[in-house]
Amino acid sequence: MGELEKRNLEVVKLWAETYNNDVDRMVNECYAENCKVSSMFGGAIIEGRPRFLKLEQRVVDVAPRRNIRIGRTHAAGDVVVVEATLFDPDQGDEWRSPFCAILTFKDGRIVEDRTYLDDTRWPGFQRPD
Numbered sequence: 001m002g003e004l005e006k007r008n009l010e011v012v013k014l015w016a017e018t019y020n021n022d023v024d025r026m027v028n029e030c031y032a033e034n035c036k037v038s039s040m041f042g043g044a045i046i047e048g049r050p051r052f053l054k055l056e057q058r059v060v061d062v063a064p065r066r067n068i069r070i071g072r073t074h075a076a077g078d079v080v081v082v083e084a085t086l087f088d089p090d091q092g093d094e095w096r097s098p099f100c101a102i103l104t105f106k107d108g109r110i111v112e113d114r115t116y117l118d119d120t121r122w123p124g125f126q127r128p129d
Contacts, residue, residue, distance in 0.1 A: 032109040071084055
């Protein structure tokens, strides 16, 4: 594994940790200013950190203890594929949603996030503005 892949995998670790604990840090430290985040099942596309941060803060308001647990990662060049599970202990054991995120990096930041997740299962689900 090359240095590029190692660096990107370190960012993925930070991405998961900050998703679980501090979404402001996640968005501001892991994503590029002009990032593009796409919900591949729902069709929503969010461009730029400010809009993405607004969406993530809305999610935290509805599900403050939501968490992701990474199962596997696959790194190749500028891309890391993440297989993970989203869960929320406040929603009960049966509420779990597996997902896959394809993260493209540039200069150590995520420039594109293509997430395959059934977002309609989220507590308090709303399409972004």
